[in-house]
Amino acid sequence: MRHDIPYAAAGQVIGLLGGSFDPAHAGHAHITREALKRFGLDQVWWLVSPGNPLKAHGPAPMDQRIAQAQAVIDHPRVQVTGIEERLGTRYTAQTLRALRRLYPKQRFIWLMGADNLAQFHLWQDWQEIAQTVPMGILARPGQRISARMSRTATLYAPYRIPGRYSQRLAQADAPAWCFVNVPMKDVSSSAIRAAGEWSAQSG
Numbered sequence: 001m002r003h004d005i006p007y008a009a010a011g012q013v014i015g016l017l018g019g020s021f022d023p024a025h026a027g028h029a030h031i032t033r034e035a036l037k038r039f040g041l042d043q044v045w046w047l048v049s050p051g052n053p054l055k056a057h058g059p060a061p062m063d064q065r066i067a068q069a070q071a072v073i074d075h076p077r078v079q080v081t082g083i084e085e086r087l088g089t090r091y092t093a094q095t096l097r098a099l100r101r102l103y104p105k106q107r108f109i110w111l112m113g114a115d116n117l118a119q120f121h122l123w124q125d126w127q128e129i130a131q132t133v134p135m136g137i138l139a140r141p142g143q144r145i146s147a148r149m150s151r152t153a154t155l156y157a158p159y160r161i162p163g164r165y166s167q168r169l170a171q172a173d174a175p176a177w178c179f180v181n182v183p184m185k186d187v188s189s190s191a192i193r194a195a196g197e198w199s200a201q202s203g
Helices: 026-038 062-072 083-087 092-102 114-118 126-132 144-148 151-155 163-171 189-194
Strands: 013-019 043-048 078-081 107-113 135-138 177-180
Touching: 013 026, 013 092, 026 043, 026 062, 026 107, 026 135, 043 062, 043 083, 062 078, 083 092, 092 107, 092 126, 107 114, 107 163, 114 135, 114 144, 126 151, 163 177
Parallel strands: 013 043, 013 107, 043 078, 107 135, 135 177
Antiparallel strands: none
């Protein structure tokens, strides 16, 4: 099955959820379903990254992580893709530039948990990202305060869409972002790895 170049019709609004997915778990699936509903998205693409530049150790092999992700989420409007490896991009800003060239008639929304918003200013070309695509932020356990007090939240405060108007994000022009509180599953990839329930498999 080809999972590198996903299909999207002209005019569709696509949420992008990036990460190492090492491994994908029920929490990823949960926030994806919430994002589809809260932000009025046509699709969500999971961008399984070749490797996270902010992490010292590499993840499990790409094929293994994609297979696990496909097992975790079975939804007609969710596509698991390794397109970053195909594009040769390593950073989110690079990926967004490439996707906007490949899909000029579609709209993209960058999705992330509140924990990522708290450290978003550490990402390469983070202001370019914020000014290129609207961002949908989904609250995760213990991260609400740090996210709302973050450098990104402060700088882009005038462009925040209140959570009760989250459906407007799909048609908003960047910069725009919306923070929504959702019932969360307190599970993480790092906890799964620490418990010995996920390891790189060869062959």
